[in-house]
Amino acid sequence: MPVISATETKNKFGQVLLQAAKEPITIEKSGSPVAVIMSYDAYEHYQLLEDRYWGERAVSARERGGYVGGMAVLDKIQKRIDEE
Secondary structure, three states, X not given: OOEEEHHHHHHOHHXXXXXXXXXXXXXXXXXXXXXXXXXXXHHHHHHXXXXXXXXXXXXXXXXXXXOOOHHHHHHHHHHHHHHO
């Protein structure tokens, strides 16, 4: 993955966007990575993967009996607050 500085990104933003359409680019500030610019298609792909991952985790939890619905979570939080 190409790496460029934040200053270079600012100065060449149009070129960076064109390059990001082809592959993700890491943006560094003071020599440390702070962001990644990627195409919208790549972003959507990662979002779908993340949704699939969490969906599979939820199904697995439900099958193991470890899934807790929204109201049960709120009840547990309230119980912890009341105990403090």
